Amino acid sequence: MKFLYYTLAFVPVLILLLIYAFRLIMRLTKPLMKLEKKKLWKAVRIALSLIICAMSFMVFSVPGIISLHFLVLALITDIVMWLVNKVCKLKKESKWNSSWRYLLPAIATIAFIFYGYWNLNHLVVTEYELDSQKIDGNGYRIAFLSDVHYGGIQKKQVLKEKIDEINAKNPDLIILGGDITEEETSNEEMHEIFEILSGLKSKYGTYYVYGNHDLQLYRDKEQRSYSWNEYLEALHKAGITVLDDEAVIIDKDFLLIGRKDLSMGERLSLKDLEAFGRAFELGGGIKPDYFILEIDHQPNLEEGKSDLLLSGHTHGGQMWPIGIIMDILGDPTYGEYTKKKHLIVSSGVAGWGFPFKTAKRSEYLIIDVK
Numbered sequence: 001m002k003f004l005y006y007t008l009a010f011v012p013v014l015i016l017l018l019i020y021a022f023r024l025i026m027r028l029t030k031p032l033m034k035l036e037k038k039k040l041w042k043a044v045r046i047a048l049s050l051i052i053c054a055m056s057f058m059v060f061s062v063p064g065i066i067s068l069h070f071l072v073l074a075l076i077t078d079i080v081m082w083l084v085n086k087v088c089k090l091k092k093e094s095k096w097n098s099s100w101r102y103l104l105p106a107i108a109t110i111a112f113i114f115y116g117y118w119n120l121n122h123l124v125v126t127e128y129e130l131d132s133q134k135i136d137g138n139g140y141r142i143a144f145l146s147d148v149h150y151g152g153i154q155k156k157q158v159l160k161e162k163i164d165e166i167n168a169k170n171p172d173l174i175i176l177g178g179d180i181t182e183e184e185t186s187n188e189e190m191h192e193i194f195e196i197l198s199g200l201k202s203k204y205g206t207y208y209v210y211g212n213h214d215l216q217l218y219r220d221k222e223q224r225s226y227s228w229n230e231y232l233e234a235l236h237k238a239g240i241t242v243l244d245d246e247a248v249i250i251d252k253d254f255l256l257i258g259r260k261d262l263s264m265g266e267r268l269s270l271k272d273l274e275a276f277g278r279a280f281e282l283g284g285g286i287k288p289d290y291f292i293l294e295i296d297h298q299p300n301l302e303e304g305k306s307d308l309l310l311s312g313h314t315h316g317g318q319m320w321p322i323g324i325i326m327d328i329l330g331d332p333t334y335g336e337y338t339k340k341k342h343l344i345v346s347s348g349v350a351g352w353g354f355p356f357k358t359a360k361r362s363e364y365l366i367i368d369v370k
């Protein structure tokens with residue numbers, strides 16, 4: 001159903017943009033028609049327009065991203081210039097023939113792409129603080145890392161260089177929120193990232209939930225770089241606990257629930273998972289009004305109740321303005337939401353598909369629950 005909404009919203013916009021692209025290229029190449037061999041140049045103009053339009057259709061590729069950004073920025077420039085000309089009553093000749101009409105969006109696109117490349121490879125911390133009556137004592141400091149997509153598009157040393165910085169923040173608990181690897185990750189890289197992550201230290205240990213990319217499910221079985229068993233072995237070797245529709249009591253006031261990813265088929269309800277966690281109650285027990293931290297790779301506000309839900313997956317939209325469109329369509333994309341559940345969505349350590357990120361920062365989270 002959601003796919004249908006996105007198609008209905010996105011396809012008309014894309015078609016209008018392509019019509020604009022065709023007109024833009026025809027306008028830009030108009031001087032060619034003053035040359036001899038008019039028929040030849042007409043064919044060249046049409047071919048150029050069709051190439052740009054075809055590139056823009058490949059929305060998940062580098063050429064597609066570049067041409068779409070150029071088109072949107074050219075459209076914005078056109079609208080701004082039209083308004084300026086109207087307000088200032090400028091003559092048609094001086095305004096529309098200005099090469100700035102093309103240079104400005106071209107420069108802005110290049111600047112955007114360079115910023116996106118730098119931003120993707122520049123990992124920062126984002127901090128949240130939340131008060132709860134259910135927490136006793138000093139509370140918990142949680143470090144949350146998701147969407148590393150190791151071996152994909154981010155430079156490999158980016159996260160490695162941050163391990164000491166994360167440890168210096170003295171987290172009580174480390175959560176890996178899925179998409180740690182992806183379809184492009186080799187067997188060697190899969191082992192390498194879990195070795196790097198084994199360097200994270202905390203009082204209660206490191207817990208992991210699956211993302212939709214981790215097990216390379218979008219590839220044929222024969223083409224996958226590693227098996228599910230190999231993946232589990234690497235996690236085990238790194239001392240990381242997998243929560244695949246499982247719950248664990250961290251302390252008498254704190255229950256941690258890790259959900260199966262939505263891409264992996266049927267899963268247990270939050271209520272059943274809570275009961276499952278309580279069934280393993282040990283020692284002095286857990287107090288009646290304990291805090292529930294829910295981890296679900298894909299933000300999902302529809303099911304059950306928890307005190308805090310942590311998610312990744314969206315990459316903050318990765319490229320502006322995708323995140324804004326997702327938010328308008330009602331999909332939480334980045335930051336803190338409090339309407340149905342208390343949800344924090346991270347834009348992730350890296351991104352996916354193309355080596356740029358202009359929507360939000362590359363980040364890991366430090367969350368203080370007190």
Ligand SMILES: [Fe+2]
Pocket residue numbers: 147149179211213313314315348351352
């Ligand atoms: Fe991801």
Ligand SMILES: [Fe+2]
Pocket residue numbers: 179211212213297312313314
């Ligand atoms: Fe994901």
